[in-house]
Amino acid sequence: MNPMIDETHDIARRSFIDSANDPDSDFPIQNLPFGVFSTSTGEARPGVAIGDQIFDLRAACRHGLLPKDIPQEALAYDSLNALFALGRIPLRNLRRALSALLSEADSGKPARQLASDLIVPMAESRLHRPTRVANYTDFYAGIYHARAAGALLTPENPLPANYRWVPIAYHGRASSVLVGQGTVRRPVGQKPPSHAGRPPDFGACERLDFELELGFYVTGGNTVGNRIAIQDAENHIVGFSLLNDWSARDVQRWEMFPLGPFLSKSFATSVSPWVVTADALAPFRVPAMERLNGDPKPLGYLHDADDQTAGGIDIDLKVFLSTSQMRSQGEGAVEILTSNARHLYWTPAQMVAHHTVNGCNLQPGDLIGTGTISGPRDEELSSMLELTAAGARPVTLPNGERRSFLADGDEITFKGCCRRQNFASIGFGSCTGMITEALPL
Amino acid sequence: MNPMIDETHDIARRSFIDSANDPDSDFPIQNLPFGVFSTSTGEARPGVAIGDQIFDLRAACRHGLLPKDIPQEALAYDSLNALFALGRIPLRNLRRALSALLSEADSGKPARQLASDLIVPMAESRLHRPTRVANYTDFYAGIYHARAAGALLTPENPLPANYRWVPIAYHGRASSVLVGQGTVRRPVGQKPPSHAGRPPDFGACERLDFELELGFYVTGGNTVGNRIAIQDAENHIVGFSLLNDWSARDVQRWEMFPLGPFLSKSFATSVSPWVVTADALAPFRVPAMERLNGDPKPLGYLHDADDQTAGGIDIDLKVFLSTSQMRSQGEGAVEILTSNARHLYWTPAQMVAHHTVNGCNLQPGDLIGTGTISGPRDEELSSMLELTAAGARPVTLPNGERRSFLADGDEITFKGCCRRQNFASIGFGSCTGMITEALPL
Secondary structure, rough: OOOOHHHOOOOOHHHHHHOOOOOOOOOOOOOEEEEEEEEEEEEEEEEEEOEEEEEEEEHHHHHOOOOOOOOOOHHHHHHHHHHOOOOHHHHHHHHHHHHHHHOOOOOOHHHOOHHHEEEHHHHOOOHHHHHOOOOOOEEEEHHHHHHHHHHHHHHOOOOOOOOOOOOOEEOOOOOOOEOOOOEEEOOEEEOOOOOOOOEEEEEOOOOEEEEEEEEEEEEOOOOOOOOOOHHHHHHHHHEEEEEEEEEEEHHHHHHOOOOOHHHHHHHHHHHOOEEEEOOOOOHEEEEEOOOOOOOOOOOOOOOOOOHHHHHHEEEEEEEEEEEHHHOOOOOOEEEEEEEEEHHHHOOOOHHHEEEEEEEEOOOOOOOOEEEOOOOOOOOHHHHHHHOOOOOOOOOOOOOOOOOOOOOOOEEEEEEEEEEOOOOOEEEEEEEEEEEOOOOOO | OOOOOHHHHOOOOOOOHHHOOOOOOOOOOOOEEEEEEEEEOEEEEEEEEOEEEEEEEHHHHHHOOOOOOOOOHHHHOOHHHHHHHHHHHHHHHHHHHHHHHHHHHHHOOOHHHHHHHHEHHHOOEEOOOOOOOOOEEEEEHHHHHHHHHHHHOOOOOOOOOOOOOOOOOOOOOOOOOEEEOOOEEOOOOEEOOOOOOOEEEEEEEEEEEEOEEEEEEEEEOOOOOOOOOOHHHHHHHHEEEEEEEEEEEHHHHOOOOOOOOOOHHHHEEEEHHHHEEEEHHHHEOOOOOOOOOOOOOOHHHHOOOOHHHOEEOOEEEEEEEEHHHHHHOOOOEEEEEEHHHHHHHOOOOOOOOHHHHOOOOOOOOOEEEEEEEEOOOHOOOHHHHHHOOOOOOOOOOOOOOEOOOOOOEEEEEEEEEOOOOOOEEEEEEEEEEEOOOOOOO
């Protein structure tokens, strides 16, 4: 499925919901991301962000406003799994229908008539994790991250020999994928011995970190023993969100040989509440990262002719830090790094094709992380590990505070935005987490 | 919760279902494992194995035969998750009630009166995966396996420096956990380059293997940010099954640095259909594996005073192989190795305590694998990798066939049994899978 630019992307299209027409809104009518929300009076249900409001999909379906291929049953849950199971074509049709409904100029049309039933202020809602994540996989597709982190964690082998052949990944913990709001508790665990031959240290993580990633959600999927061909892979990706792969670096270093990261990651993974559809992102597709001299051509099952035009996505990513001291002094969060989704060595389609080449089954609502998206420049290093050279070069904040890793009370916020001339900007909202102190032993 | 021997373990107790009284039955009335079954006329639902029959829990509940703390809702699904969510005490009470119901000598009692409604021949049923596995974790707790496999896969570091401190584990793929019946398709993938500097090979796995493990299922669980103390860990384990961690060794060797196994495992994991409860296994608890000179004492959060009496479980494990040629010649499967669950360096309780020490949440129905359970002797090496020294020492079968790894048509069957004088033997049924040829490229 090639990215397709159509009338839903028209910058001239405006919504009857005024806040969606603010050029600074993350959620103009050209976006229409899916999420799950609840209000004080209603249970958690699927919705669509529009400006500073949420359009209630379940209520809209009950009123007969949605296309016929969207059954009420697909909206009956507190997660988007059943909706995502419908597949990309019905979801594309739904997005088109929503674009028409929410742009109605005529005040006699149903979405405006029924507005009090259908539209809820986001500020009065609680946002939830978009899907019941049954399977979460985290890739390692950011080559600048792999090089930088590799040089620090495994200096003898910074970029593994397999890196340019294999889209490396590991299974993550699904149960602790959380919506990126509220707090994350500092984990406790075994840490490397202070001297060789001594017992490991044990206690609260002292090298708590974030990793800036994108996540994407599966629609459709495959059955065990079958695979998804690279040419078909985009049909199985419904959309993207921001993803924070919180990491306990000291725990990671000690535990990860030989089977990979486990407790150093499984305490929490945060995702932003809104799933920005692949359809909304169509205008922002760019060529996949160029293979340089010496980089091998991907193997056949990973070769996609479309990569040269649309394998990548141009998404500006930013990370902000707010400390307790900053908040108590009334200071706002400070931007600590910026990056772009262009810096992914492997495309989302390649990740899907690789994930299923062995017959592993993907299921609707599965979450796939891209891996940390660092860029080539110093200000594009997308974790504290990289930014501070594992603590050797602490970051100094404007108020004079210094950070090697995250302190209790630190709040990390990710933001993402797509911009292109003659197109409305598409935002991702935010993915936030504030570190709270470790549970006593 | 200490293992408790009570009247349900009494060897004198007999069932009115004759086949359960056969001393060779895996499922005497002292066992009563949980599973999910369906018949040609009914949907998949929870049941209990008794001799060669299945006792229908949903029907029994409808007839008011089960304890009051087992609500109909807990039996309303095609998985045991909701039943397991009730926790160990209600499940222990349920087992006691079933033991009484199924032992009724008096033909006027309800379970016999209603037998035609409640009891179905296993041979006429289809068995399903016991739980909807939302999370699957695989440990590496068999120290003889770690040593033997480590010597072959990472000879420079056969037993990692962290092994005797950290119960090493990785997240497995939940979606491809299958009931151990039927076929497993040979996976395709990238394999190590034939010469350094050459591209990797790509195609059907040539080193397909099994790994003999136990799996256990979570009841209860914990919320994110909290942990399960070692003293409480057994309360969160409902029971055990056989688990085959199918492994593509060539894919594994190429992909696993630095983040661990991924596609080499995610094509399939098989579990036996019946969950043998921890309560049924009480008479077979034995001291945990002895720590030898030089082995450190476990850290506090992994220290359990009960380990010295009941940390281990004495389960005889056997692996059988049947090839196409053997079947076409009318020969039965041949036993290729035998081991015992005593050979686990870390106890299931230690795995639960470690898994949650960082605040990672376990959920009812989660599956935890122990890792391959090899023993110290040659015939106790519990994978083809170990048994054949990575193919250097092929196994010769009685009919003259040789195997380094698994061939298409090979069927692997695991069996497990607990035996102790003056107690009824408790069997695990079987976990089976036959290899079929790879999906064409």
